[in-house]
Amino acid sequence: MDKQKLLIIGMVFPEPNSSAAGRRMLQLIQLFKEAAYDITFASPAQDSEHEFNLGLLAIQKTKISLNDESFDTFIQNLKPDIVLFDRFIIEEQFGWRVSKYCPEAIKILDTEDLHFLRLARQDAFKKKKEFTISDLFSDTAKREIASILRCDISLIISDFEMKLLVDDFKIDSSVLFYLPIFADSNLDFVPLEERKDFVFIGNFLHEPNWDAVQYLKSTIWPLIHKQLPDAKMLIYGAYPSQKVLELNHPKSNFHIMGRAENAAEVIKKAKIMLAPLRFGAGIKGKLIEAMKYGTPSVTTSIGAEGMQMDGLWNGFIVDNPVDFAHHAIELYKDENLWRNAQKNGVQLLKNKFAENLYKESFIAMVLDLKDNLTMHRNKNFIGQILQYHTIRSTEYMSRWIEAKNKKIPS
Numbered sequence: 001m002d003k004q005k006l007l008i009i010g011m012v013f014p015e016p017n018s019s020a021a022g023r024r025m026l027q028l029i030q031l032f033k034e035a036a037y038d039i040t041f042a043s044p045a046q047d048s049e050h051e052f053n054l055g056l057l058a059i060q061k062t063k064i065s066l067n068d069e070s071f072d073t074f075i076q077n078l079k080p081d082i083v084l085f086d087r088f089i090i091e092e093q094f095g096w097r098v099s100k101y102c103p104e105a106i107k108i109l110d111t112e113d114l115h116f117l118r119l120a121r122q123d124a125f126k127k128k129k130e131f132t133i134s135d136l137f138s139d140t141a142k143r144e145i146a147s148i149l150r151c152d153i154s155l156i157i158s159d160f161e162m163k164l165l166v167d168d169f170k171i172d173s174s175v176l177f178y179l180p181i182f183a184d185s186n187l188d189f190v191p192l193e194e195r196k197d198f199v200f201i202g203n204f205l206h207e208p209n210w211d212a213v214q215y216l217k218s219t220i221w222p223l224i225h226k227q228l229p230d231a232k233m234l235i236y237g238a239y240p241s242q243k244v245l246e247l248n249h250p251k252s253n254f255h256i257m258g259r260a261e262n263a264a265e266v267i268k269k270a271k272i273m274l275a276p277l278r279f280g281a282g283i284k285g286k287l288i289e290a291m292k293y294g295t296p297s298v299t300t301s302i303g304a305e306g307m308q309m310d311g312l313w314n315g316f317i318v319d320n321p322v323d324f325a326h327h328a329i330e331l332y333k334d335e336n337l338w339r340n341a342q343k344n345g346v347q348l349l350k351n352k353f354a355e356n357l358y359k360e361s362f363i364a365m366v367l368d369l370k371d372n373l374t375m376h377r378n379k380n381f382i383g384q385i386l387q388y389h390t391i392r393s394t395e396y397m398s399r400w401i402e403a404k405n406k407k408i409p410s
């Protein structure tokens with residue numbers, strides 16, 4: 001029997017050392033590899049010196065073009081059994097072509113986070129107004145939810161976002177599958193006595209991370225530094241711009257360190273992770289990693305959203321900056337408090353984010369889809385309607401761009 005073929009269409013080629021999105025993609029790849037799928041990874045993005053070497057996993061890497069009929073030939077020749085779209089923008093670009101030229105392929109959307117939720121919160125924050133549910137009903141929401149409905153199944157990274165889609169947008173749960181970033185702790189932690197300093201880590205191309213670092217520097221760190229003058233605040237992250245680098249202030253022990261070549265080493269040697277996120281969505285890879293390596297954290301309600309279980313946290317969740325600094329200092333000084341926080345993180349990983357909680361059910365879901373695809377699609381008739389209109393509208397816009405590009409001399 002021939003191997004099942006999976007085509008992943010990525011926004012970028014995965015960079016697991018640069019972002020949680022990259023690590024998430026690598027986890028999905030590993031799930032399908034363990035189920036013996038033959039995988040091709042295609043993207044319209046440029047190569048990056050930091051991208052993961054897909055060849056190490058025997059994955060075929062392919063460059064594709066936007067608004068170009070060469071993709072039609074490519075997918076007809078490949079004949080994938082499953083197509084996985086990396087975020088809704090990619091489904092908008094390529095979904096109609098997959099449906100037209102490979103209609104029997106199962107279409108899976110990995111949302112990463114709900115973009116419309118993150119952008120609505122970001123907009124409310126910048127306008128200095130309180131975020132409300134009514135802020136969510138935007139054009140971005142219409143686009144992203146239409147993409148969810150056009151696909152056979154959408155992977156949702158946060159149980160908060162699952163509830164939001166089902167309760168507030170009335171999406172049938174049969175087209176959603178909860179699959180968080182997962183991690184297992186090996187309990188081989190760096191001892192407390194060998195740890196020091198505070199750490200923040202995050203890709204600076206991601207707006208919530210950039211805001212969190214500014215907030216740390218201007219408001220929270222001065223309060224901590226006053227009480228703990230010898231402790232350092234170490235800021236790591238991929239793609240720091242000049243404005244990020246300008247926040248470096250060794251005099252106050254606030255250090256912009258740039259890209260972490262080994263994020264695990266950075267996190268496991270720190271005493272505490274600080275993540276004062278004021279807007280965002282999804283779940284935070286940095287906080288999963290902190291639990292994995294036994295590093296307690298202080299974060300906000302946005303930071304911990306979709307990550308708690310029975311109120312458990314590996315540190316503190318606080319939104320007020322004065323309280324945030326107070327709890328960070330308390331956690332840094334109090335050994336018993338620190339050790340209890342570490343234990344909470346181990347328990348939370350085991351009960352909510354362990355790989356064995358999701359691996360078998362994920363592959364079982366895919367196999368069930370394969371066996372019952374027609375029935376599944378008939379139950380999602382709204383999705384079929386959206387697909388019908390998308391092929392007739394998006395296709396013609398794309399064809400027009402394609403024809404226009406052909407007329408432009410190279």
